[in-house]
Amino acid sequence: MQYNEAFFDQGIDRTGTNAVKWEAPEVMAEGVLPLWIADMDFRCAEPIRQALVQRAQHACYGYTFVGDEDARALTGFWQRRHHLHFQPQDALMLPTVVAGLRACVATMTQPGDGVIIQSPVYGPFFSAIVDSGRIVMDAPLRHDETGYYTMDYQAIERHLISGARLMILCNPHNPVGRAWSQEELRALVLLLKRYRARLVSDEIHADFVFAPKRFIPILSLPETSADTVFLAAASKTFNIAGLKQSAAICRDEETLRMLARFLHRGGAESGNIFALVATQAAYNACDDWLDGLLHYLKGNQALLSQILSEKLPKAVVSPMEATYLAWVDLRAYGLDHDQIEARLKKHKVAFTSGRFFGQVTGDGFMRVNYGCPRAQLQEGISRLASAMNEG
Ligand SMILES: Cc1ncc(COP(=O)(O)O)c(C=O)c1O
Incomplete structure (x- = not known):
């Protein structure tokens, strides 16, 4: 094709x-x-369609577990496309990125804590915070007359001084279309570290960065704390969002354990046969x-x-x-x-x-x-x- x-x-x-x-x-x-x-x-892409058809032809659709090959497809794709290396055991499979965001807010903060976001930003960032009884601390992006947006580090620092415990970053940023640079991300990570605040980076749009810009994964920065989580999915990239499959990646075992426990309690675990099959095909062959x-x-x-x-x-x-x-x-x-x-x-x-x-x-x-x-x-x-x- x-x-x-x-x-x-x-x-x-x-x-x-x-x-x-x-x-x-x-x-x-x-x-x-x-x-x-x-x-x-x-x-x-044709390999996704074919993988789904082939699996559908086997007429038993019972409980399915996430296999090693699912995690390997994810790690292989990120290594190949973004030169980011992480281990299969650093990944926790999730149904959706929004479920991951909610799990991060719930497990990394306490009720009443402040969570920093940068509006204008994807609407469910607000609800993930508000619905769990946390406080939205907005550090709105700045923009010039050409519509070019940048981070407002002073506003972020003010929220950190007021006690914000977590920041949700949109990298790249929906809706303003910024691919954050290494320098911008480094400054952010160092600032958060100074106040011991944690970071979740929603990287669902990672694969849509247009040359000469480059996508910079948050975990690629040496300064990034080990307990930083990034959320990844093939859903936007390969147009398979209706299948609902994503992943949270973190190099800190305890953080992943907490996320897994939260999702288990809410019954929101991964394991949809078709989602896994399609995601594997997407990552490996498209x-x-x-x-x-x-x-x-x-x-x-x-x-x-x-x-x-x-x-x-x-x-x-x-x-x-x-x-x-x-x-x-x-x-x-x-x-x-x-x-x-x-x-x-x-x-x-x-x-x-x-x-x-x-x-x-x-x-x-x-x-x-x-x-x-x-x-x-x-x-x-x-x-x-x-x-x-x-x-
Ligand atoms: C930044 C961002 N995160 C998450 C999502 C939704 O992901 P999911 O359907 O996996 O919850 C979107 C969808 O537009 C998005 O733009």
């Missing part, structure tokens, strides 16, 4: 599959074009699909920038270093957030509301998912332009 432009251009019809992006009844009305929730409208995808997404970035500069010149798109999600600042159009939402609804296009990532820091912003065929992206951005230019 050739994973070229023609392959990605054809996309895939998801009608009738209960795809949240296309069919969620509370979000999607008739004829709305979805460029919102973070999955992609592409066929997955690099060509991923490379083709990254090339295609780079083209989508160019298309997105071009249409916006022609049709919506006052919109500011943050530099797209990472993820397949563009962070678009629409504030220069002088509409309030609800008005923008209403216009998008009328023009039948759906993005993720900036407010999902921060009530204040996301106000006036939309996140555009450009992981789709170019024709779809072109139509979606044209609808955005019509909505904003109306009247």
Whole structure:
């Protein structure tokens, strides 16, 4: 199979599959074009499909354990793609990254503790903290007029002085598309260490970093504490999020034991036959699909920038270093957030509301998912332009 432009251009019809992006009844009305929730409208790599079909043909689907080969596929992929070495026993298999985040908050902090995040950031970071009775300590990212975001170390330090015990990092960052540099991460790690605060790094978007930028795994820094956890998944990378499989990786045995105990108590253990089979195939045999995808997404970035500069010149798109999600600042159009939402609804296009990532820091912003065929992206951005230019 050739994973070229023609392959990605054809996309895939998801009608009738209960795809949240296309069919969620509370979000999607008739004829709305979805460029919102973070999955992609592409066929997955052929080895994944074949592995699933082959396993499905064996007509017994009883309890299954996570095998050595599952952990080896994970370690092999990270070694090959990111030059990061860890041992199979450093990994704990989880159903989802969000389950991992919640387990980290519960086991690394006490009720009432402060947990630092950097808004605008993936919405469930907030709920993972609030739902478990911890306190959100937001150190909002700073940005310049080009939409380039950086960390606010002073704000982080203020929270550390106030007693924050944990930080959840999004590396690379959803939604602002930053691939954090080695220097930025090192400064962060050293700061947290100074105050003995712990770190969880959500690296689900690790595989979407575009040259010349490079993805820097948090565990690759020699300064990183041994009890740092990073969360990894093949789900975004290979577009298999519906299967629900991820992993927490930590070089500290006790931390992993605590996470495993928490997940066991909540009945949220890994072991879905199809998730494991597909994830193994993804990690072992789909690099060509991923490379083709990254090339295609780079083209989508160019298309997105071009249409916006022609049709919506006052919109500011943050530099797209990472993820397949563009962070678009629409504030220069002088509409309030609800008005923008209403216009998008009328023009039948759906993005993720900036407010999902921060009530204040996301106000006036939309996140555009450009992981789709170019024709779809072109139509979606044209609808955005019509909505904003109306009247
Ligand atoms: C930063 C980040 N973490 C976690 C997730 C969700 O992962 P999961 O479905 O494994 O919980 C997403 C999905 O968009 C995400 O962007």
